[in-house]
Amino acid sequence: MNEFLQKAYMETTYQIVGKKDTYKLRLDTLNHEFNIWCKKCNIKSWAFITAFNPFSNELSKFENELLNSQLQKIILKEGYNFNLGKGVPANDNWSAEESFFIHNITLSNAKKIGIQFNQNAIVFGDSDNLQKLIWLV
Numbered sequence: 001m002n003e004f005l006q007k008a009y010m011e012t013t014y015q016i017v018g019k020k021d022t023y024k025l026r027l028d029t030l031n032h033e034f035n036i037w038c039k040k041c042n043i044k045s046w047a048f049i050t051a052f053n054p055f056s057n058e059l060s061k062f063e064n065e066l067l068n069s070q071l072q073k074i075i076l077k078e079g080y081n082f083n084l085g086k087g088v089p090a091n092d093n094w095s096a097e098e099s100f101f102i103h104n105i106t107l108s109n110a111k112k113i114g115i116q117f118n119q120n121a122i123v124f125g126d127s128d129n130l131q132k133l134i135w136l137v
Contacts, residue, residue, distance in 0.1 A: 005056060005120060009133050011090035014048050014123055016083050016101040027123065027133050038127065043103045045126040047110035048085055052097035054118030055137070068098055071117055080105055111136060 014025040016034070023034040025048075038046070051067035053059055059067075075082050085099040102110065107124050114122040114136045125131035 006133075008089060008091065008094070009121055013088045013090070014099070014131075015086045015088060016048070017085065018083060025123075025131055028130050030130060035127075041103070043127075045104055045106065046124070047102045047105050047107075047113075048087070048099055048123035048131075049102060049110065049114055049117070049119065050087060050097045050099035051117040051119070052087075052099075056120055058094075064098070067117060068100075071100065071113070074113060074116070075100055075102055078109070107134070110134070 010027050012027075014027075016023045016025070018037060021033070021037070023031060023037065025031055025034060038044075049071065051071040052064040054067070072082075081103040083101040083103075085101040087097040087099050089096065102113075105113075110122055110124055111134065114134075120137050121133050121135045123131050124134050
């Protein structure tokens, strides 16, 4: 993947909305409160996925919301619990992307869903490791 996209993903803040708190994650960075919350909620692995802007091609708000609605239907059909999230870029040239923080999903299934929605990458984490960017293209 090109260096511009790599840098953009690395500088993005991945926000997860919990019942009481919003957790802000950065790639390869420890967030102690987030890890405690995951343990309390019995979340052993997770993925942060959006359907917005496939292959980083900017779509209209309507198109993005329609795609994310389709993604939510798949998450629910597969029986996963999730929290709403948002990928907030460090740079003002790109809008925040509404996303889903999917509980207890395998890396394999997370990749499958990301590929289905033409995403360049997803964020994946588990109880043993820091969250990582997973390239799909």
